[in-house]
Amino acid sequence: MLFQENIPLAPFTTLKLGGPARRYCVIKTMEDLFFALQLARETSQKTYVLGGGSNTIFMDKGFDGLVLHILIPGIRCFDSNESNAVYRVGAGVVWDDFVRFTVEQGLAGIEALSGIPGSVGASPIQNIGAYGQEVKDTILSVETVGVNGEREEIENKDCNFSYRNSIFKSGIKSKSIVTYVTFKLSKVDPPCFRYPEVAKFKQELETKFNSLANKITLTEKIEDQVLDERIQLFKEYRNLILSLRKRKSMVLDESDRNTRSVGSFFMNPILNQNEVTKFLNRVRELSIQPPQIFVEGEGLSKISAAWLIENSGIQKGSKFHGGVGISENHCLALVNIDGSTKALLEMAGQIQDLVFQKFLIRLEKEPVLCT
Helix, strand or coil, X not given: CCEXXXXXXXXXXXXXXXXXXXXXXXXXXXXXXXXXXXXXXXXXXXXXXXXXXXXXXXXXXXXXXXXXXXXXXXXXXEEECCCEEEEEEECCCEHHHXXXXXXXXXCECCXXXXXXXXXXXXXXXXXXXXXXXXXXXXXXXXXXXXXCCCEEEEEHHHCCCECCECHHHHCCCCCCEEEEEXXXXXXXXXXXXXXXXXXCCHHHHHHHHHHHHHHHHCCCCCCHHHHXXXXXXXXXXXXXXXXXXXXXXXXXXXXXXXXXXXXXXXXXXXXXXXXXXXXXXXXXXXXXCCCCXXXXXXCEEECCHHHXXXXXCCCCCCXXXXXXXXXXXXXXXXXXXXXXXXXXXXXXXXXXXXXXXXXCCCCCECCEEEC
16 A cells, blocks of 8 residues: 655646645555554544545645545445345445446436536435435445444435435534445336426436336336346436536536536525525515525425526626636536636635625535645
């Protein structure tokens, strides 16, 4: 196991920002992890856990500690029946590689999460979601290692999943390191059509699925031809999601300068009924057409952070001081043109202030700031 010193961190992030790490090591096995954590304890070094770098912001000065780059591999099926398949996946597996793998098996559950950058280990921390799906709905359990080397397997019901949050992000397990995630995926469910952008394609793809479902019910088992048709259907759905994300520069592409971001920088605000009423009153006072409001749970609603930003006077493609700006294709993506972390955070603060001044709503950052 190799420990390196003064390693630049910017190349490991989608923002391409940040100074060097005092020490850095790659973690590919549980033994690597236990050894690194023991060294950190013995030398009193602070640690930072890095995955795919798509939700991390490093400071310009870097990190004065040990960066543990989690690259634990492995996609293993250990249970399967006619309806479902269960996979245990290493935290270092690239998230979209795993999604593509499941789609190519004709499995439903995370197909709408195609194209999201990052690693499998980060998926439960952030409870990633897109186009009507959240990863919490497929996770059976999450395996972690604590800072003192203690191993634990946490079942879904104990993960405290909520919108872009979990026990691993802001709860009592926020210091634990995710090592493996176990998923349960469906062999029979259709693709997810909950999100408005996808719903308009529902009839075309659902017609194909209904035809396929009829074939399945007429047979005692899914024949190879029927499975091939199901896989093709899910591939078409995945391509649809990827095309929607690509239009917004939300698929990593070295040739697209707009992808030098962390994706959505701000979370969509979750409001209670009283807050929704105040917001709608404010919108009426400003003579603005209100946005669509989504039900997020009992007594809670979600509104679009992108709508708040655009209606605060900030447009796609806007440039800010210091070599940073707004994506040309999605106003929730704050991009690094040729700037610094300092400039990026100052821009984020300005956007938060503008939205609050106009709508009395404080946007919350989604990425993790490593200090």
